[in-house]
Amino acid sequence: xxxxxxxxxxxxxxxxxxxxxxxxxxxxxxxxxxxxxxxxxxxxxxxxxxxxxxxxxxxxxxxxxxxxxxxxxxxxxxxxxxxxxxxxxxxxxxxxxxxxxxxxxxxxxxxxxxxxxxxxxxxxxxxxxxxxxxxxxxxxxxxxxxxxxxxxxxxxxxxxxxxxxxxxxxxxxxxxxxxxxxxxxxxxxxxxxxxxxxxxxxxxxxxxxxxxxxxxxxxxxxxxxxxxxxxxxxxxxxxxxxxxxxxxxxxxxxxxxxxxxxxxxxxxxxxxxxxxxxxxxxxxxxxxxxxxxxxxxxxxxxxxxxxxxxxxxxxxxxxxxxxxxxxxxxxxxxxxxxxxxxxxxxxxxxxxxxxxxxxxxxxxxxxxxxxxxxxxxxxxxxxxxxxxxxxxxxxxxxxxxxxxxxxxxxxxxxxxxxxxxxxxxxxxx
Amino acid sequence: xxxxxxxxxxxxxxxxxxxxxxxxxxxxxxxxxxxxxxxxxxxxxxxxxxxxxxxxxxxxxxxxxxxxxxxxxxxxxxxxxxxxxxxxxxxxxxxxxxxxxxxxxxxxxxxxxxxxxxxxxxxxxxxxxxxxxxxxxxxxxxxxxxxxxxxxxxxxxxxxxxxxxxxxxxxxxxxxxxxxxxxxxxxxxxxxxxxxxxxxxxxxxxxxxxxxxxxxxxxxxxxxxxxxxxxxxxxxxxxxxxxxxxxxxxxxxxxxxxxxxxxxxxxxxxxxxxxxxxxxxxxxxxxxxxxxxxxxxxxxxxxxxxxxxxxxxxxxxxxxxxxxxxxxxxxxxxxxxxxxxxxxxxxxxxxxxxxxxx
Numbered sequence: 001x002x003x004x005x006x007x008x009x010x011x012x013x014x015x016x017x018x019x020x021x022x023x024x025x026x027x028x029x030x031x032x033x034x035x036x037x038x039x040x041x042x043x044x045x046x047x048x049x050x051x052x053x054x055x056x057x058x059x060x061x062x063x064x065x066x067x068x069x070x071x072x073x074x075x076x077x078x079x080x081x082x083x084x085x086x087x088x089x090x091x092x093x094x095x096x097x098x099x100x101x102x103x104x105x106x107x108x109x110x111x112x113x114x115x116x117x118x119x120x121x122x123x124x125x126x127x128x129x130x131x132x133x134x135x136x137x138x139x140x141x142x143x144x145x146x147x148x149x150x151x152x153x154x155x156x157x158x159x160x161x162x163x164x165x166x167x168x169x170x171x172x173x174x175x176x177x178x179x180x181x182x183x184x185x186x187x188x189x190x191x192x193x194x195x196x197x198x199x200x201x202x203x204x205x206x207x208x209x210x211x212x213x214x215x216x217x218x219x220x221x222x223x224x225x226x227x228x229x230x231x232x233x234x235x236x237x238x239x240x241x242x243x244x245x246x247x248x249x250x251x252x253x254x255x256x257x258x259x260x261x262x263x264x265x266x267x268x269x270x271x272x273x274x275x276x277x278x279x280x281x282x283x284x285x286x287x288x289x290x291x292x293x294x295x296x297x298x299x300x301x302x303x304x305x306x307x308x309x310x311x312x313x314x315x316x317x318x319x320x321x322x323x324x325x326x327x328x329x330x331x332x333x334x335x336x337x338x339x340x341x342x343x344x345x346x347x348x349x350x351x352x353x354x355x356x357x358x359x360x361x362x363x364x365x366x367x368x369x370x371x372x373x374x375x376x377x378x379x380x381x382x383x384x385x386x387x388x389x390x391x392x393x394x395x396x397x398x399x400x401x402x403x404x405x406x407x408x409x410x411x412x413x414x415x416x417x418x419x420x421x422x423x424x425x426x427x428x429x
Numbered sequence: 430x431x432x433x434x435x436x437x438x439x440x441x442x443x444x445x446x447x448x449x450x451x452x453x454x455x456x457x458x459x460x461x462x463x464x465x466x467x468x469x470x471x472x473x474x475x476x477x478x479x480x481x482x483x484x485x486x487x488x489x490x491x492x493x494x495x496x497x498x499x500x501x502x503x504x505x506x507x508x509x510x511x512x513x514x515x516x517x518x519x520x521x522x523x524x525x526x527x528x529x530x531x532x533x534x535x536x537x538x539x540x541x542x543x544x545x546x547x548x549x550x551x552x553x554x555x556x557x558x559x560x561x562x563x564x565x566x567x568x569x570x571x572x573x574x575x576x577x578x579x580x581x582x583x584x585x586x587x588x589x590x591x592x593x594x595x596x597x598x599x600x601x602x603x604x605x606x607x608x609x610x611x612x613x614x615x616x617x618x619x620x621x622x623x624x625x626x627x628x629x630x631x632x633x634x635x636x637x638x639x640x641x642x643x644x645x646x647x648x649x650x651x652x653x654x655x656x657x658x659x660x661x662x663x664x665x666x667x668x669x670x671x672x673x674x675x676x677x678x679x680x681x682x683x684x685x686x687x688x689x690x691x692x693x694x695x696x697x698x699x700x701x702x703x704x705x706x707x708x709x710x711x712x713x714x715x716x717x718x719x720x721x722x723x724x725x726x727x728x729x730x731x732x733x734x735x736x737x738x739x740x741x742x743x744x745x746x747x748x749x750x751x752x753x754x755x756x757x758x759x760x761x762x763x764x765x766x767x768x769x770x771x772x773x774x775x776x777x778x779x780x781x782x783x784x785x786x787x
């Protein structure tokens with residue numbers, strides 16, 4: 001039985017044959033399971049951007065892009081399988097973007113050993129922003145701790161610079177992802193004298209009655225929500241049901257897309273969320289996508305989700321990968337780069353207004369420049385607000401700078417602990 | 430014709446009561462073992478290791494463990510995921526507290542800790558039976574997951590609540606962490622699987638196993654003929670949890686390297702292992718292996734055929750995977766309610782008579 005199955009599997013794997021392409025960007029996506037609605041939009045954006053580069057420019061620097069997709073279902077075991085299945089594809093995978101904090105934790109040591117870079121765009125382990133310890137991992141332009149810090153800064157501004165005596169609850173997905181901001185928020189609560197309340201929601205997050213009962217009882221002044229997938233929709237619906245004022249909830253950037261708020265209809269009006277890139281489809285790039293990708297029938301979701309927050313984020317992730325690849329080609333003077341050269345490109349990546357405008361994404365994200373020690377970007381985050389009437393997100397603030405001093409200290413603590421545990425010598429001089 | 434007992438004479442009690450009384454069975458067993466030890470390590474690569482062999486071997490240990498409890502002793506348990514978590518977290522605490530001690534010893538100790546926890550949660554089995562016991566073990570599942578999420582000491586106060594395995598070696602060869610070689614981790618897990626299966630096999634046909642089976646078949650009758658239900662049930666919980674704990678420790682330390690308790694050891698895992706045991710065959714060592722193989726390999730095979738072979742969209746393939754696997758489970762259970770092991774038993778009976786069935 002076993003041998004039969006395995007030989008069949010081998011036969012199938014061989015029958016598929018290697019896809020000959022020069023630049024391989026695997027997409028570990030999830031279009032099934034409780035996080036599918038969110039994961040699919042991101043994956044579509046990611047795929048469409050590469051499809052555009054292939055159709056319009058013939059790839060990057062003359063090398064075509066191959067994007068093998070592998071379904072993880074947000075499941076760590078399948079994530080490992082996908083990583084092993086795709087890492088040797090073509091000339092070897094150049095970069096991983098798993099869109100899952102759990103899978104990220106798993107891959108961090110593996111990728112360092114295999115010498116493949118990973119970019120976790122605003123997710124994953126926050127302290128990888130210390131490039132001195134985490135040579136292969138990048139998480140610019142902003143980290144969870146930046147997000148938490150910006151949320152509190154915004155609330156400070158709302159309250160005339162004083163949060164003492166206020167009560168702030170964190171409603172979080174009970175996983176590595178949801179727990180990330182706790183340390184920062186605890187520090188901030190001591191610093192600014194607000195009361196901090198932790199409310200965990202277990203995977204997948206469809207059951208939140210008791211948490212919202214507690215919110216009704218404790219009456220926090222603000223609720224910060226670190227949710228993902230179906231948990232967001234349920235939380236916003238519950239908030240609407242319990243008449244908790246929407247403008248006193250701030251979601252993380254993974255709890256701030258259209259599909260999270262649409263099910264609650266008008267009840268979600270005024271809901272706020274963090275974000276580190278622009279919303280909507282008012283960009284030159286979208287015309288190119290229409291011309292070269294969607295109208296040609298090459299779009300991953302047929303352009304169905306175009307302009308949604310998560311679709312844009314997928315585009316953003318792909319854009320950073322493509323720009324880093326260009327940078328790597330420029331540094332090393334070869335077009336067929338390998339994973340180690342790709343890493344150099346990521347490390348020297350600089351995102352400027354001019355560059356984004358040139359790509360047809362004017363003002364799309366914050367500017368930042370990476371370096372050997374800084375893998376975490378500039379840490380600037382904006383607040384968005386949902387308008388249920390015309391079903392759009394409006395940008396409420398400029399990019400707010402997070403509390404760099406505090407975050408640098410926390411990152412230093414956490415990454416040093418990791419370096420000691422795993423015996424890693426600092427890579428930057 | 431080839432597969433027969435006739436002419437295979439036993440001249441000692443020892444030979445008569447051996448595990449594989451039929452010569453062909455014995456040869457097949459040694460051949461599989463020889464291939465597993467002397468061939469696979471030389472050809473294995475990272476994909477085969479991480480996608481197929483490690484999950485197969487580790488789930489086989491878990492299924493063996495649950496089979497002792499559910500298949501041999503008749504105590505339904507839905508707490509397997511929780512007990513695996515105990516193994517994983519004990520292993521993590523031991524690895525980080527005593528970095529100089531060999532990882533093999535840590536894994537065995539994790540098994541012993543899990544055995545103690547399992548016996549504690551087995552206590553209610555003395556009063557409650559059947560579905561009610563299933564609910565009690567379900568409580569263990571949720572309590573243990575909650576505990577490991579709630580108490581930061583278990584995850585060494587890390588910011589995210591994740592536990593990650595640092596590099597640990599056995600005889601100088603790294604077994605956990607990122608710098609491992611495929612052959613080393615494979616052989617390490619294989620050694621645990623072979624030892625577990627050997628212990629299980631011999632426990633279940635000794636006096637302890639007979640007591641378990643007596644309890645399973647009719648507990649009052651067993652008590653009347655002198656089986657102590659307290660010792661029989663608790664020993665089943667202990668032995669079962671020991672193996673489940675070992676598999677949890679290997680699952681975390683060797684296979685995944687980093688886990689978070691909710692995602693890795695949730696109720697889904699308990700059901701998965703229960704399905705393995707039911708599909709493989711309750712009360713069968715071979716069944717544990719067949720069940721684990723079925724549940725681990727089927728999705729990988731389907732994925733490779735549909736996405737890799739036919740080039741279908743990944744989401745369509747993933748949905749089909751659920752449907753096909755589910756359909757096959759129903760099919761196998763209708764075709765043979767006693768699991769894959771029973772299918773094999775029936776085949777063996779037919780083979781013995783072949784080609785003269787009358």
